[in-house]
Amino acid sequence: MSLARQMFLRGSTSPWLARQMGNRRFVQRAVNRFMPGEQLEDAVGAAATLQEAGMSSILTLLGENVADREAAEDVASHYQGAVEAIGGAGLAADLSLKPTHLGLDLGLDVAEAALRSVVTRAGAAGRLVVVDMEGSEYVDDTLELYRRIRSDHENVGICLQSYLYRTEDDLESLIPLRPMIRLVKGAYRESADIAWPKKIDVNGAFMMRAVRLLEATKADPGVRVGFGTHDGGLIGDIRRAAYDLGLERDAFEIQMLYGIRRDLQSWLVAEGCAVRILISYGPHWFPWYMRRLAERPANVWFMMRSVLGR
Numbered sequence: 001m002s003l004a005r006q007m008f009l010r011g012s013t014s015p016w017l018a019r020q021m022g023n024r025r026f027v028q029r030a031v032n033r034f035m036p037g038e039q040l041e042d043a044v045g046a047a048a049t050l051q052e053a054g055m056s057s058i059l060t061l062l063g064e065n066v067a068d069r070e071a072a073e074d075v076a077s078h079y080q081g082a083v084e085a086i087g088g089a090g091l092a093a094d095l096s097l098k099p100t101h102l103g104l105d106l107g108l109d110v111a112e113a114a115l116r117s118v119v120t121r122a123g124a125a126g127r128l129v130v131v132d133m134e135g136s137e138y139v140d141d142t143l144e145l146y147r148r149i150r151s152d153h154e155n156v157g158i159c160l161q162s163y164l165y166r167t168e169d170d171l172e173s174l175i176p177l178r179p180m181i182r183l184v185k186g187a188y189r190e191s192a193d194i195a196w197p198k199k200i201d202v203n204g205a206f207m208m209r210a211v212r213l214l215e216a217t218k219a220d221p222g223v224r225v226g227f228g229t230h231d232g233g234l235i236g237d238i239r240r241a242a243y244d245l246g247l248e249r250d251a252f253e254i255q256m257l258y259g260i261r262r263d264l265q266s267w268l269v270a271e272g273c274a275v276r277i278l279i280s281y282g283p284h285w286f287p288w289y290m291r292r293l294a295e296r297p298a299n300v301w302f303m304m305r306s307v308l309g310r
Contacts, residue, residue, distance in 0.1 A: 034259040035062075035280045040078070043281040044085050046258060047093045050277050054269040058130065058255070059086070060096040062282035065105055072103030076114040079129075080121045087125050094128040096159075096182075096278065099142050108141055112148055115156075123155040128180060130157035135188045136164060136195070143170060150177050157224070161186035162206035163195045171209055178222035182255060183209055185229065203234060210234075211241050217252065218245045226253040226276060230261045235268070250274040 036046035040061075047057035059082060066072050079095055086093045097118065103110035119129045131146050133139065146158040157180030160167050164186060174181065185202050186195065196202045206229070216223040227238055235254055242252060249272040256265055258279045268275050 034257060036258065038281055038283050040082055040085055040281065043279045044089050044091065044093075046279050047086070047091050047277075048089055050279075051091055051093075053266065055265060055275045055277050056253075057091065057093040057277050057279050058096050059093055059279050059281070060098075060132070061101070062280050063101045063284040064098055064134070065100045066103055069103060069106060069110055072101075072106065072110055072114045075101050076117050079118040083118075083121050083125050083127055086127060094130065094276075095122060096130040096132050098132045098134055099138060099145055100134060104138060104141055104145070108145060111141075111145055115145060115149055116153075119149055119153050119156050123153055126155075128155050128157055130159060130180065130182055133159040133161050133184075133186075136190055139164070139166070139170070143174075146179075147177070150179065156180070157182060157226075159184060159228075160209070161188075161195075162209050163190065163202045165194060165196070167205070167209060171212060175216050175223060178220060180224040180226070181213060182226040182228055183213060203231070207234060207237055207241075210238050214238070214242050214245055214247060214252065218247055221251075225251075226255045228255040228278070230256055230264070232261075232264055235264075239273070 036042045040059075043059045047059065050057055061075065061078055061082070063075065066075065075097075079097060082095060086095075095118070097115070099111050099115070102114035102118075115129070115131070122129045131142060131149075133142055143158070146156065149156045150158075158174065159182045160171060160174075162183060162185050164170075171181070183206065185206055196205055210227055213223070213225045213227075217225050227235070229235060238252075238254075239249075242249070253274045253276045254268055255276045255278060258277050265275055265277065
């Protein structure tokens with residue numbers, strides 16, 4: 001792992017740094033490229049614009065590690081309201097949420113109750129809820145949470161991170177459930193004991209898991225797949241693998257972040273690919289933004305341009 005990536009990931013967990021940087025105008029200008037605003041209506045408006053351009057969306061309220069049950073219930077209530085807002089706007093948009101934002105630190109049952117309320121409301125509206133994956137210490141509980149909800153709801157998905165060594169086994173254990181899986185590289189600071197430290201190995205693991213998922217959806221269309229990456233090379237490899245398997249271009253989704261590689265997003269739509277954009281919003285954006293800086297050097301350059309343009 002590069003020194004710069006380590007620095008940004010360490011900074012993402014610093015309350016002091018969040019206070020120091022959160023109100024700096026140049027930081028806020030840089031952040032605005034990657035999120036349309038802090039309010040739900042900002043995210044819904046961005047999703048409507050993307051839909052006009054042929055892309056669907058997935059919305060996530062930024063935040064993690066709530067301190068009490070009331071806060072977890074408030075987050076669940078917000079997501080239930082988001083379901084209504086999405087439906088009212090006629091959007092092909094789903095939801096993504098973090099288990100710790102729904103109270104996982106307070107107990108699995110707390111998070112399950114909150115998640116179940118959101119999934120039930122979303123299911124009635126025909127929308128999908130994807131359970132995001134956080135640091136490695138949460139993987140077991142997150143997978144258990146997903147399995148509990150998946151036992152009686154089809155409209156729930158799960159995120160897997162290719163940089164964790166364990167993901168190969170986790171993937172195989174989930175495929176019989178006919179899941180919706182979003183595969184990402186991973187954005188948290190992890191030890192080399194449990195995660196690939198080098199980019200080339202992370203990419204290799206990502207592609208191996210991607211091919212396995214394409215094979216699974218070829219065998220059973222009930223297995224739904226989304227690949228979260230902005231790497232044009234990996235996207236090309238995924239498309240070629242899908243072609244070799246005889247899959248249609250829209251048999252899987254390429255999922256990208258709002259504001260990143262817009263040119264590639266538009267090109268993929270023109271090529272007939274299914275593209276879904278993750279739209280993040282909310283006031284608690286600092287940890288999320290620091291992880292975005294750790295992921296792509298181009299994001300750091302964009303922030304520096306914002307500083308120089310003050």
